Amino acid sequence: MLTKKAKYGLKAMVDLSRLEPGRSTFVADVAVRNAIPKKFLDAILGELRNAGMLTSKKGKAGGYMLARPAEQITIGSIVRALDGPLAPIPCASRSAYVPCDDCRDVKACQVRLMMLDVRDQISSVLDERSLADMRDIGENGMTSFVYQI
Template sequence: MISNRCKYALKALIYIARQDKDKSILSSEISKDENIPKKFLENILRDLKNAQFLTSRRGAKGGYRLNKDPEKVTLIEVIRLMDGPIALLPCVSIMYHQPCDTCEAEETCTIRDVFIEVRDATLEIYRKTTLASLAKKKNKLSL
């Protein structure tokens, strides 16, 4: 399941991606327009900045901008940053694999194969979904 933290990060990134790329966006604007608690959003934006998704500037023309091309930012990157493992079971995780404590051997586990298929299908969707595609979809829905 995706956390609220991850959903808010995606909403903020999509919001910024929809703006003029030369314009810095204030956290207060994102908070108001996307209905995200300001303090929570500030922590999320800091983490996105530390992970190089965003740059920020202080002052009169301050705010946040994307640091990466939205065509190159995938859902999988943001979800892993905000929530960690994507797999439903630790024994099928690619990045965060841990042995399952209820199985004697992963190779003979009958449910593991199904969860590998779910993981692979999910990862494929996340890999091909970009920030740009989500921003375009949001623009169409806003018309």
């Protein structure tokens, strides 16, 4: 399940993707436009900056902006930066695998095998969609993506 932190992070990143290249905006403005608590958003944007997706400037003309074009930032990378691995259970994770205490055979565990497929489907969707794609949903007459799963 997507946490509130990742949801707010996605909303803020979409907001920032609407800025003209090279322009920045203040956290408080992003928070107001998206109904996100400013203190929480400060922490979220800091994590996204540390992950290399945002840059920030201090001062009167400061604020946050995307570190690279929205077309080059995947939704999966944003979610991973804020929520960690996409796998629904630790034993199905590629980057943070942890075996279950109650599992006798990871190669035959039906729960794990199903969750590997779930992880792969989630990853496929989120890693194939860019921030620009997400921004454009609901704009320019686009209402959704057509998925072929």
